[in-house]
Amino acid sequence: MxxxxxxxxxxxxxxxxxxxxxxxxxxxxxxxxxxxxxxxxxxxxxxxxxxxxxxxxxxxxxxxxxxxxxxxxxxxxxxxSAGLYAGFDIGRSRMRLVIVNTSHEVVASGMHDLPSAVRADVVAPAAADLLRRAAGEAAVAPSTLTAIGAGLVGIAGVEWKPKEIEALRTHIAEEFGVPVVLGNNSRAAALAEATWGAGRSVEDLVYVRWSTGIGGGLVVGGRAVAGAHGCAGEIGHVSVDPVGKPCHCGGRGCLEEVAGGAVLLEQCARQGLALADLDALVAAVRNLSPTATRVVSTAADRLGRVLAGTAAQLDPSRIVVGGELAQLGSLVLDPIRQAIDRLALPRAAGRVDVVQADLGVNAAALGAVALLLQEEPTRV
CATH class of the missing domain: 1.10.10.10 (Winged helix-like DNA-binding domain superfamily/Winged helix DNA-binding domain)
Incomplete structure (x- = not known):
């Protein structure tokens, strides 16, 4: 008929x-x-x-x-009850997972530490094991999965080579028999904040992930933007010192090399304050350590200077700051706002909304689900 x-x-x-x-x-x-x-x-x-x-x-x-x-x-x-989606955030040293239902409610989650090497033959089996373990603990059958998304750390083609990306996709797809969509984890977090978090009320935003490194993502018209070469939003690799320290991206004097979390820990150590990780750095600032506060405030100003240029170029409705260092709230947001107000176009000064991210440590994993729904909204 x-x-x-x-x-x-x-x-x-x-x-x-x-x-x-x-x-x-x-x-x-x-x-x-x-x-x-x-x-x-x-x-x-x-x-x-x-x-x-x-x-x-x-x-x-x-x-x-x-x-x-x-x-x-x-x-x-x-x-x-119509199905489940899994989202991974695959970082440099840690992998996070969420399993959500079609109503976008988290029904299971998990975390797994990773070795420093970024290799599909290491990450793919670990991802499959984490998914099965988290699903089992929540009494969820992996066979009910509809699709899987994953956000990968780093610049396209630099940390994850195309061959490794395809091997990861193939392994997970064959393991669970569902479509797999891969993307950048900062871009995924940006889309999650735009869909469910601090950017839900606006159509256009810039997202910054201030963690061990500095990542970013752009959402325009409600959609994550990858750019012609998959590098849109990578503000951590804007050069702020042409003769500065070489960066793993191949550039020199990148923002990440002067304001990334790993560098801030090194700066504190050189000034006599040894801190184990970013959680310890955040705690030190909250406890009013002069050294930690000075180091983080200087970095926030540097980040704000780069974001002022970003605001001039893109004119976003909102800038959302996530990652471990964003937990410091106004202690880091105020220096960022002040730098933007000093350096942004006069029409934009005081009008760019700079806010803390809402979704916490699972933002990129949730964003991996949002990415797969953006890429394959009807098929999955």
């Missing part, structure tokens, strides 16, 4: 609604109408059919923050 134009349109509209809910999670009918561009009468009819078929369920909006007075709108969400 040949489908009528109306039946074909209804199927396309269904896919449009489902793809938006996969990307964004629970939304009111009004939000869905706005995001999909469908007239409210059409949208309401589609939602009613999907609810009747059990594809969607209604969710009462318990949080009325930002809505003002009145009864909160009931939201619709994909039926949580």
């Amino acid at each position: 040949t489908a009528t134009p109306a039946r074909r349109n209804r199927s396309a509209y269904d896919d449009l609604v489902l793809a938006e809910l996969r990307r964004s999670g629970a939304l009111s009918r009004a939000e869905l109408s706005r995001r999909t561009g469908l007239p409210k009468t059409t949208l309401f009819s589609i939602v009613a059919g999907l609810l009747e078929g059990g594809v969607l369920v209604e969710q009462s909006a318990g949080d009325t923050a930002g809505r003002g007075r009145g009864r909160p709108a009931t939201r619709v969400v994909l039926n949580p």
Whole structure:
């Protein structure tokens, strides 16, 4: 039987609604109408059919923050029993995992320390073991996975070579028999913050991951931007000193080499303050250590100077700062804001919103799920 134009349109509209809910999670009918561009009468009819078929369920909006007075709108969400997604954040020394249902609720999570070498034959089996272990602890069957995403540390083609990336993708896909989408972990975190976190209310943002190194990501029009060569948003590799220290990226005097967390620990040690890791550095600043405070404040100013240039070029609605050092809140955000206000275009000074990330240590793992839903919104 040949489908009528109306039946074909209804199927396309269904896919449009489902793809938006996969990307964004629970939304009111009004939000869905706005995001999909469908007239409210059409949208309401589609939602009613999907609810009747059990594809969607209604969710009462318990949080009325930002809505003002009145009864909160009931939201619709994909039926949580419809499938699961796994997201990995594969860093330099640690791998994190989240497993979420189609309603974007985290049902399992885990962490595993990694050796320093970035090799697929080491990371892929460790990722599979971590997923099986976390799923088992949460009584979740890996066979219910719909797709897997992973955010990888570093610049495209530098730390992870194309051959290693493909080997990682192939191993995980064959292990679990589902689509696998790989991307940069800072870009993944940027998309997660834009979708569910500190950037949810804006369309355009710059994300900074201030950790052992400095990574970044751009979200424009609600979508993560990779750029022509996969390097968009890599502010940690903006050169701030042309004759400075060589960087692993092949450049010289990169921001990461003067303000990355690993360098800050080295600076503290040279000044007589030995700290084991970034958690210890954060604690030292909170405990008002003069050395730690001076080192971190100087680095925040340097980061702010680079972000002032980024703001002039991109004019983002918001700059979101994540990573371990962002836990210091205003102690690092204020120097960043001050540097931007001093150096940004006069029209932008004082108007660029600089905020702390919301999603914590699992931001990039959650973002890996967001990336796969952006890349394959209907297939997965």
